[in-house]
Amino acid sequence: MTTNATQQTNTSAATSAFESAVIFNMAFTTAGFIVFDLIRKKSARIFEPRTYIIPKEKQSPPVPNGFLKWVVPTLKTSDEKLIDRVGLDGYMFLRVILAFMKLFTAFSVIGIGVILPLNHVGQSNQPGLESFTIGNINDTKRLYAHVIACYLFTAAILYMMYHEYYTYIRLRHEYLTTPEHRISARATTILILGIPRQLNNKTVLTNLYNVFPGGVKRIWLNSEPTKLIDLTAKRMKVLNKLEKAETVFLEKYLKYLAKDGGSGQEVEDGNKIPTSLRPTHKKIPLIGKKVDSIETYRNEISQLNKDINDLRTQSNFKPLDSAFIQFNDFVGAQLAATSTIPRLTEISREDVIWENLKVTNPSRVIRKIISFSITATLIILWAIPVSFVATISSLSTLKTVIPFLKPLVDKLSESAVGFIEGVLPAIGLALLMVCLPYILRELSKLEGLIRHSDVMLSLQGKYFFFLLVNVLLVTTTVNGAAQVIPVIINNPTSIIKSLAVNLPKASTFFLTYVLLKISTASIEALQVGSLSLYLATKNFLVKTPRQILHLETTLEYKDWGVTFPPHILIASIGLVYSVIQPLILPFTALHFALYYLAYRYNFLYVYDQIYETNGNLFVHAMEQFFWGIFIFQLTLIGLMFLNDAHIPGVLAVILFIITISIVLGIRVYFQHNPKAAFLPANLMGVIDMKTGQVVDFTKSTSSVTEDEKVDQGSKSKQISEKPLTDIDDEYTSPNVVHIKHGDSDKELERSVNAYTHPALIVTNPLVWIPQDRTELYKEEIKRCQDSGLNATSRGAKINEKYKVEVDITEAPNITDEFYVEEAESSDAMIRNTTNVID
Known part of the structure; x- marks a missing residue:
């Protein structure tokens, strides 16, 4: 096969791959949004839970039924209402998505209107899709336009980032200075780490921090109640077993009555209840003697209650070198935070990873080294399967180098080859990244960080770097090499020209990858994972009232650590290939437009945000996008010199130097400026x-x-x-x-237990038994009470189909982890065990 014939075949395959990707992904995206529109009213629990589950002040009004009736309420909701409902993290995330949509829409006008004709018209006349790339250019004077476009794109991005930074700091200052937030527990409390042993007592710390405005209100000295934590966890497991046994027993009895009319030979306590209906289990699996499950679990919980209460009142737990300090005034907390190292501010009780408080600073350093070492190893190892997947997109090229591929590929039709090269590699690459967040999340937790938000920040950095290396850099290198190798083999002396012409052909893979990511916007709207998990859990896994209540009232939330990086990566890919293959620009803009619509709807009507960083994740995302800008400019510099365009190359180098200077200036001004981390003095008071x-x-x-x-x-x-x-x-x-206005938890702000370890204030749990029509549940509740256990049947019943139903409006106030006690009678005991001063 001649070189021209090979090039013709390869180009046809690239065009076919692109066409297949467009058809497949656009059809998938359209179908996904249509299905979402048809089924969104079928399950309010999945598609509109924020209209009824969360507190009224945060609820969104129900969306009207009808085709596309959800679009207008989603887009017309004011930003003030949006930020009030989704928080500063969610709002800044949506601002980033919207900003990228606007940028790439503007870039598309320049790219399609100016750069694409310069690449295509009157040059090498490469056939098909490759004629639109920078590799089609023969006249080096045309490359000035690409450098000018690079200047314009960079200037627009840096201006956007500067403006968004300023907006973020302004909004953060507004949030921190709202009256509601200023009196909240999280605003007036700081966490001090690494306290020396001689200072680690309430009297010394009080005297030390009373110098700040308002003085100290409360101090919680942290301790390590390991045994107590184990006992409370064991009690919750036994409680779940007891409630399941009770529920199964009542269901069996109702089915027994319906089948036999209540005529049983074996009776218990004079009632027509066969003893065979009572759940049993072996205390020692396989070899142990069978025991009555309900009675056994009741006795175990009763004994655990006694052990836990005794341990709480009698034990002196190991002290840790950290403490929560709450000030009477917000300003005192801010000034104390700026004067103490290390310190953490803006911590909610739910945001504390209690088990990590015992990790010392040297241990955290060791954990970070281990975590980053494993991450680096994974990045290297993951490059192997990523490289293999990337080569599939160059199958038509590789068959000229690898002999055994040629007969296999030639047997396939052009459309089949197009599908394999245009759709499968992008899907394969996406599948390779599916399990990554779970692995990297565990590595981030290994570092011993104090807050869930810090885990998210660490995860965000690891995940983005992983995607940047393996998706952008490795894939570009492999695809570029696959395009160049056959040409170099045929004509080794043309290596420089071959690189200049063939490296841009790698853009075809990223066109298909961006198209695939567009289609996943419909999956985001459809909540495929959440819907499937909910239906499977509801139908097969949850049995007790507690489990059902948890399923029906626990909302999905976005893990920012894995939500930001994929979109920063897409923005980086779109920017890197913006002048190399301008066709990528409108697809990148469409990606952000569809995701903005899907995310805005889900933030308003679906997602709940448990952990808040007050927008810090936005700052890290912007810093990560700097890498996309640098790769964009370095790639353009390389292509200029490969094409012997020396003056455009020098201009690109000058832009690179200017960009680095501006980026460093932005980092210094915003990241290291105290106004970005803390409130400036003029806003404190x-x-x-x-x-x-x-x-x-x-x-x-x-x-x-x-x-x-x-x-x-x-x-x-x-x-x-x-x-x-x-x-x-x-x-x-x-x-x-x-x-x-901001958020304020008045009950938490007044609570003497606000930052006490939950295990130290856990109360005896409530056994929740569903009602049945025979009122046998009353006897079960009485027996629980006779065993010293609290029990209720409120809000739960077994229906005619022998399934448990829960009325969430009537359900008792319980949680699945801890039961916080705030009774006045327990204050003395709690103060004694947690070293609280008030």
Whole structure:
């Protein structure tokens, strides 16, 4: 086969692969959104749980039924309402997706209107899809346009990033200065790590931190109640077994009555209840004697209750070198955080990984080394299957180099080869990445980080770097090499020209990859994984009222550590290939448009956010996109010099140097500027230097008396009406989103147990038994109470089909992990065991 014939065949295959990918993925995407529109009203639990499950102040109004009726409410919801419902993390994520959509839409105009004709018209006349790439250019003067486009794209991106950074800091300052947030427990509490032994007591810490405005309100010295944690976990397991046994017993009895009319020979306690209906099990598996499950589990829980209560009141737990310190005033907490190292602020109780508090600083360093070493090893090992998948997209080229492939490939039709090269590699690459988040998440937890948000930040960095190396760099290298090798074999002296012409052909793979990612937007809207898991769990796994309540009221949430990186990667791919193959630009814009629609709907109506970082994940995502900019410019520099376009190459080098300088400047200004991490002093408030108290508008209700409020009324009102701003123009613009109020957990703020280890305040659990029509459940509740256990049947019943139904509005207030006790009678005991000062 001649070189021209080979090139013709390869180009035809590339075009066929692209066409197959377009048809397959566009059809899949369209079908997915149509199915979503048809079934979204069939299951409010999956597609609209935020309209009824969460607290009323956070609920979204139900979406009207009808074809595409969900689109307008989704897009018309104001940003103020959106940020109030989804939090700053969710809002900044949506802003990033929207910003990329706008950028790539604008880039598409330049790319399709200017760069693509320059690549295509009057040059090498490569057939098919390759004629639109930069490799088709013979006239090096045309490459000036590509460098100019690079300048324009880079300038637009850097301006976007600068503006989004500023918007983020402004919104973060607004959120932190809302009255609700300023008095919340998470705003007034800091976590101090690495406390020296001689300072690790409540008296010394109180004296040390009382110098800050408002003084110390409470201190929780952390301890390690390992045995207590084990006992409470064991009790929850036994409780679940007891409730399952009770439920199975009642269901069997109802079925027995329906079948035999209640005529049983074996009776228990004078009732017509055959003893064979009672659940049994062997205490020692396989060889043990059978025992009555219900009675055995009741006795075990009763004994565990006694052991746990005794341990709580009598044991002195091992102290840790950390403490939560709550201040009377928000300003005191902020100033203390800026003056103490290491420290953590803005911590909610749910955000604490309690078992990691016992990890010392040296251990954290060792864990980080281990974690990053394993991550690096995985990246290297993963490159092997990724390389194999990438070569499939160049099957038509490789058959000229690998003899045994030629007869196999030639037997296939052009459409079959197009499908294999255009669809399968992208799917294979996506499948290779499916299990990665789970592995990397465990590695992030291994580092011993304190907060779930920190685990997310670590996971976000690992996952993006993994995707950047294996998806973008390895795949580009393998595809480029696959295109160049056959040409070099035929004509070794043309290596430089071959690289310049054939490396851009790797863009075909990324065109198909972006198309595949577009189709997954419909999967995001459909909630395929959540819907399948919910149906399987509901029909086969959950049996007890507690399990059903947990299933029906626990909402999905986005793990930011694995949500941001794929979209930053797509933006990087679109940017890197923007001038190499301009056709990728409109598809990249479409990707972000569809995902913006799907994500905005799900954030408003589906997802709940458990952990908040106040937008810190956005900052890390922007820093990761810097790598995409650098690879974009370095790739263009290489192509300029490969094409002997020296002056455009020098201009590209100058742009690269300028970009690095600007990026470093942005990092220094935003990342290392205290205003980005903490509130600037002018936003904290005015401190009376004589009393050390905060006065005027910034004074929180926790440190302002009624008399002070009257005395300062007019002055406070005047100051509070003046906007708190870093950019005055943004505050005066009517089109700029603002945060009007924040979140506040008043019960938690007043609680003496706010940051006590949950195992230390766990109470005796409540046994939840469903009601049955024979009222046998009443006898079971009485027997539980006789054994010293709390029991209820409220909100649960067994229906006519012998299935448990739960009314979530009538269900008792329980959780699956801990039962927090706030009774006044237990305060003395709790204070004694947790070293709380009040």
